[in-house]
Amino acid sequence: MAGVARKPRVAVWKFSSCDGCQLTLLDCEDELLAVAGAVDLAYFPEATRGDIKGRYDLSLVEGSITTPHDVERVKDVRRRSKFLITIGACATSGGIQALRNFADVKEYTSIVYARPDFIETLATSTGIADHVPVDFELRGCPISKRQLVETIAAFLAGRKPVTPPHSVCVECKLKGNVCVMVAHGTPCLGPVTHAGCGALCPSYDRGCYGCFGPMETPNTASLSKELRVLGMDERALHRVWRTFNANAAPFREEGQRHGR
Amino acid sequence: MAVKTIKVDYLARVEGEGAFKVVVRDGKVRSAELNIFEPPRFFEAFLRGRAFSEAPDITARICGICPVAYQMSAVHAIERAFGVTVTGPLRDLRRLLYCGEWIESHVLHIYMLHAPDFLGYHGAVDMAREHGDAVRRGLQLKKVGNQIMELLGGREIHPINVRVGGFYRVPRRRDFAPLAERLKWAREAALETVRWAAKFEFPERSRDYEFVSLRHPNEYPLNEGHIVSSRGLDIDSAQYDEHFEEIHVERSTALHSQRRGGGSYLVGPLARYSLNFDRLSPLAQQTAREVGLGPVCANPYRSILVRGIEVVYACDEALRIIDAYQEPDRPWIAVEPRASVGTAATEAPRGLIWHRYRLEADGTIAEARIVPPTSQNQPSIEEDLKEFIVDWLSLPDEELRHRCEQTIRNYDPCISCSVHFLRLDVDRG
Numbered sequence: 001m002a003g004v005a006r007k008p009r010v011a012v013w014k015f016s017s018c019d020g021c022q023l024t025l026l027d028c029e030d031e032l033l034a035v036a037g038a039v040d041l042a043y044f045p046e047a048t049r050g051d052i053k054g055r056y057d058l059s060l061v062e063g064s065i066t067t068p069h070d071v072e073r074v075k076d077v078r079r080r081s082k083f084l085i086t087i088g089a090c091a092t093s094g095g096i097q098a099l100r101n102f103a104d105v106k107e108y109t110s111i112v113y114a115r116p117d118f119i120e121t122l123a124t125s126t127g128i129a130d131h132v133p134v135d136f137e138l139r140g141c142p143i144s145k146r147q148l149v150e151t152i153a154a155f156l157a158g159r160k161p162v163t164p165p166h167s168v169c170v171e172c173k174l175k176g177n178v179c180v181m182v183a184h185g186t187p188c189l190g191p192v193t194h195a196g197c198g199a200l201c202p203s204y205d206r207g208c209y210g211c212f213g214p215m216e217t218p219n220t221a222s223l224s225k226e227l228r229v230l231g232m233d234e235r236a237l238h239r240v241w242r243t244f245n246a247n248a249a250p251f252r253e254e255g256q257r258h259g260r
Numbered sequence: 261m262a263v264k265t266i267k268v269d270y271l272a273r274v275e276g277e278g279a280f281k282v283v284v285r286d287g288k289v290r291s292a293e294l295n296i297f298e299p300p301r302f303f304e305a306f307l308r309g310r311a312f313s314e315a316p317d318i319t320a321r322i323c324g325i326c327p328v329a330y331q332m333s334a335v336h337a338i339e340r341a342f343g344v345t346v347t348g349p350l351r352d353l354r355r356l357l358y359c360g361e362w363i364e365s366h367v368l369h370i371y372m373l374h375a376p377d378f379l380g381y382h383g384a385v386d387m388a389r390e391h392g393d394a395v396r397r398g399l400q401l402k403k404v405g406n407q408i409m410e411l412l413g414g415r416e417i418h419p420i421n422v423r424v425g426g427f428y429r430v431p432r433r434r435d436f437a438p439l440a441e442r443l444k445w446a447r448e449a450a451l452e453t454v455r456w457a458a459k460f461e462f463p464e465r466s467r468d469y470e471f472v473s474l475r476h477p478n479e480y481p482l483n484e485g486h487i488v489s490s491r492g493l494d495i496d497s498a499q500y501d502e503h504f505e506e507i508h509v510e511r512s513t514a515l516h517s518q519r520r521g522g523g524s525y526l527v528g529p530l531a532r533y534s535l536n537f538d539r540l541s542p543l544a545q546q547t548a549r550e551v552g553l554g555p556v557c558a559n560p561y562r563s564i565l566v567r568g569i570e571v572v573y574a575c576d577e578a579l580r581i582i583d584a585y586q587e588p589d590r591p592w593i594a595v596e597p598r599a600s601v602g603t604a605a606t607e608a609p610r611g612l613i614w615h616r617y618r619l620e621a622d623g624t625i626a627e628a629r630i631v632p633p634t635s636q637n638q639p640s641i642e643e644d645l646k647e648f649i650v651d652w653l654s655l656p657d658e659e660l661r662h663r664c665e666q667t668i669r670n671y672d673p674c675i676s677c678s679v680h681f682l683r684l685d686v687d688r689g
Contacts, residue, residue, distance in 0.1 A: 014277065016301060020324020020417040026372060027416050029403040033395070036385040047372060048383025049665075066300075096321050099306045108305040113508050113515070121300050142324060142417040200414050204421050205591075206428040209317060211418070239310060244321065 008057035008156065011043035013077050015063030015070050016097050016125060020142040021088035022046050022062050031149050038156060055080045058155055061134075064090040064097050064125040071122075071131060078132035085151060086128045089141035089244045093213055096141070097125035098247035102255075126247065136161065139194045141211040141244040147196055164195050165216040168208050171199035180207055187227050189240065192218035192250070213245035220254035234258050266661050278673070282645060282664060284653060292645035294638055294668065307628035312338050312597060312619055313424060319615075319630070320418045323674055325368065328361040328413070329608030330630075331422045332483055333615040337497075338424050341602025341619050342595045349588040350426040351483075353412060356581045357419070358482045358606070359574040360408025363446065364416065365609035366529075366567040366574075367405060369672045370453060371398030374564050377666040378460035394456060397449050401571070404446040407439055408578060426592030436582045443582070447575035451547055454568035458551035465648045466558040469640065470523065471531035474607055480539040480573055481532060481607050488535060489525065497605040500614050506631065517636040524639035527611030528671065529566040530557055544573040560644060560670040567672075597623030608633050610672050634673045641671055 012022050026032065026047060039058070043050055059081035065071055078084055089095045100108055101124045109116040128134055138147055147163050154161035164170075168190035172179065180186040180202045188207030190199070194215045201208045214220070224237055232240065238259025241251045266282045283290045303322055310318060315334040320327035332354060339346060346354070371394070372384040381387040388395040406416040411431060413419025421427050472493070474485035487503075488494045495503060506515040519525055537545065537555035548569050557566055599621040605614045611633035618627040644667050652663045 018321055018324040020321075020327070023324045023368075023417060026368065027402075027406060029399040029406070032399060033385070033388055033392075036388070041385055044383075048376075048385060050382055096306065096318070097301055100302060103305070105302075108302045109300065111305040111308070112300065112302055141321065142415075145416075197415075201420050201428075204414050204429045206420065206423075209420075236311070239314070243314075243317070 007038065007040045009042040009055070010039045010058045010060070011056040011077075011081070012041075012046070013043075013059060013061045013063075014046070015061070015074065015091065015128075016066040017063030017088070017090045017095065019046060019062070021091075021138075021140075022060070024087075024143050024145055024148050025060075028145055028149055035149070035152060039152075056082065058083045058085065058152075061086050061091050061128050062088055064094045064127060065131055066097055066122050066125045067120060068122065069120075074128060074131050083135045083155065084128070084132070085136045085138060085155075086134050087138045087148070088143045089139065089211065089213060090125075091128045092137045092139060092248070093127045093245045094125040094247035096244050096246070099242060100125055101247055102242070138163065139212040140196050144196050144198070166195050167191055167215045167218070168193045168195055168197065168199050168202070168212070171195050171197070172202050175199050175203065177202050180205065181226070181230070185230050187230050187232055187240070189223070192220050192223050209240070209243060210251065211244045213248045214250040218250050220250050221257070224254060224258065264657075266657060266664060268661055268665060280645070280664060280668065282649065287653060289646045289650060289653070292642050292649075294641055294645075296638075304628045304630060307617075307625050310625050312617075312623040312625060315617070315625065315628075316422045316424070317418075317420070322630070322632070324417050325365050325674060326361060326608045326610065327418050328357055328409070328422075329606060329613050330615075331419065332358060333604050333606045333608075333613050333630075334617075335422060335424050336483060336604035336606060337602040337615040337617050338619070339595065339602070340604060341600040341617060342424075342598060343600075344425065344593065344595050346426055346593060349586055350430070350591075350593070352581045352585065353427065353430060354422075355482050356408060356578055357412045357422070359578040359581070360405050360412065362482075362574040362609050363405025363450075363571055363578075364402055364409060365405075365672075366571050367398055367402040367453075369609075370457065370564055370567050370571075371395060371402070373672065374567075374669055375457065375460075377662070377669060378457075378564070397452065401446055401449045401453065404439075404442045405574075407442060411435060411439060423592055425595045426588075426590075428591060430588060430591040433585055433587055436585065440579060440582050443575050443579050447543075447572065447579065450568065450571040450575050451543075454547050454551055454565060454572065457564050457568055460564070462559065462561045463648070464559070465561060465644075467644065467647060469526040469530070469558055470519070471534050472525045472527050472636075473532040473535045473612055474605060475535055476539070478539070480536050480541075480577070483606050485605075487605055487612065490531075490535060497603040497614060500603065500605065500616075500631075504631075504636075506635065515631075515635050516638050517631060518639055524643055525636065526640050527633050527636050529563050529570055529609075529611075530560060531611065532607060533557060533566045533569065540569070540573050541576040543576055544569050547572050561666070563670050563672075597621065608674075610634060610674050611637065632674065634671070637671050637673070641668055641673070644670070 105123045151161040181188045186207045189210035190208040194212040241255035279295045316331040319330035319334045409416045414421045471490040474481035475488040476485035534556040603616045614631040616629040
């Protein structure tokens with residue numbers, strides 16, 4: 001590029017979410033000021049009063065689409081963004097909000113709100129890619145700090161981020177964990193779950209509950225069979241696929257095969 | 261007629277999506293409304309039909325900043341339903357985890373969300389250009405809170421190690437050694453934080469709030485205690501419904517709470533501090549006196565100091581717990597599900613949070629209710645706006661808007677939480 005290099009303009013957007021994934025950026029206590037020095041954090045309302053106008057080189061998008069207004073807003077975000085990266089399970093597959101996709105949202109509204117007629121909401125919660133093209137997805141509920149810094153660094157260097165799509169099992173092996181399923185009979189979604197957390201749950205003597213969503217080509221049916229052997233009944237099997245990535249296709253389909 | 265409207269369509273430096281609108285007529289504030297447009301998230305509905313053991317993982321997802329508050333309230337309520345009490349080192353570890361969340365959440369608010377209002381910056385990154393040492397101190401202090409969360413919870417956001425009955429895995433005594441060193445530094449940094457913030461200029465504003473918080477016989481409240489108020493209320497969490505109610509107003513996806521029969525009340529650091537000053541550690545009390553805080557503080561702009569005092573306390577308390585820690589025989593105690601109802605209230609960084617669960621005989625959740633701090637504070641925020649900005653009405657719109665935002669940020673509102681919860685419109689006509 002000729003002339004004085006302009007710092008890339010970065011925006012952080014929020015849709016339906018808990019704010020945890022964008023908080024991950026503020027939780028990079030050692031890297032935050034360096035990141036803020038390398039880019040122009042032009043729009044990040046959780047951290048700064050700033051302007052929404054203009055175009056962005058990189059948009060980090062958190063949250064799922066659950067209202068008619070947000071369907072339009074995300075299209076506007078896409079138009080203004082050169083690169084659009086979704087951060088976390090909500091933005092990637094609809095998040096926990098997607099549990100409504102399998103229920104009657106009117107009934108849900110009446111459970112929570114005294115005046116359902118005041119509430120405007122869609123019947124479904126969907127990931128960003130269901131509405132606009134997405135350039136890269138970061139998994140996790142919440143995303144990993146390390147993967148977030150890697151992704152921003154890769155963007156700045158103009159290369160693809162390194163976020164391996166293998167299973168949590170591989171991370172357990174790398175870490176030298178004893179397998180909680182084989183050794184203790186603890187049900188674990190590690191064999192079908194996308195890596196990135198560093199095999200956190202098995203490292204704490206519990207089974208993975210799938211918060212990074214499905215790995216590449218997961219064999220969910222085979223795992224269900226194994227989980228049944230470990231004592232899970234149909235209702236439990238239904239629930240285990242219906243959590244923070246319930247709307248990610250492999251988990252959604254496996255969840256439909258069980259339950260009730 | 262001189263009429264004007266001040267609006268902010270997307271309030272910055274708060275957690276979640278909200279806006280506000282203030283309508284001014286002939287030099288008087290006619291109305292002040294906080295609008296919460298964070299989309300509804302239906303957690304109470306998701307919880308129906310789930311196993312009791314899933315509640316800590318599901319409720320954590322209500323809020324990325326205070327997941328521990330949700331997890332703790334859920335496990336306490338369910339344990340009460342099952343007739344189980346967690347004691348000894350497991351109880352202490354829960355308190356320690358909560359200290360981690362208070363440090364992480366309070367320091368985020370002090371340095372990154374609230375201080376820029378006093379020093380005139382858009383955010384901490386701008387502020388770092390001229391106040392680099394302070395911002396770096398804030399980040400490192402926040403990090404110590406997160407290190408507690410990471411060690412004990414597995415990660416900072418949505419910790420994975422909390423279960424009904426205790427933890428999945430408990431740390432060894434020696435695991436705490438490096439953390440204890442960091443906490444000693446953090447306690448000094450927290451003292452510096454209070455002294456630094458004490459130099460800010462605080463608007464002289466206060467109101468006659470009804471403070472509501474937990475109170476425990478011998479501890480500054482985190483996980484346990486009676487619900488008490490500055491007007492004589494003293495109840496068990498099971499009686500919450502008899503004294504408080506939630507109402508649904510059209511402009512908000514958050515429910516508003518009030519005392520039954522009407523009347524706003526205040527939860528959060530000011531309430532906790534003013535009702536429990538005598539339960540603070542000697543160092544925290546002494547620091548409060550040093551910066552001119554009495555045993556009661558009713559000026560919400562000074563909440564930044566009270567948060568600082570609570571960080572001093574949380575560091576003190578965390579060090580006390582680590583020092584006394586004896587590894588328990590088992591990381592959790594067994595629970596036996598039964599058809600039952602359980603309630604619990606704990607102290608989230610932003611204030612009292614209340615949960616109620618009705619459970620079936622096999623431990624399935626039949627019904628869940630969650631009242632987060634911000635929906636309880638929402639009426640109070642609106643009353644603050646109405647009362648406090650009167651003397652600022654002659655300011656230019658941009659300054660007035662900023663004063664209004666600051667008034668709301670005093671509360672450290674957590675909007676994603678209260679959705680079941682913000683935009684500023686100042687209407688001058």
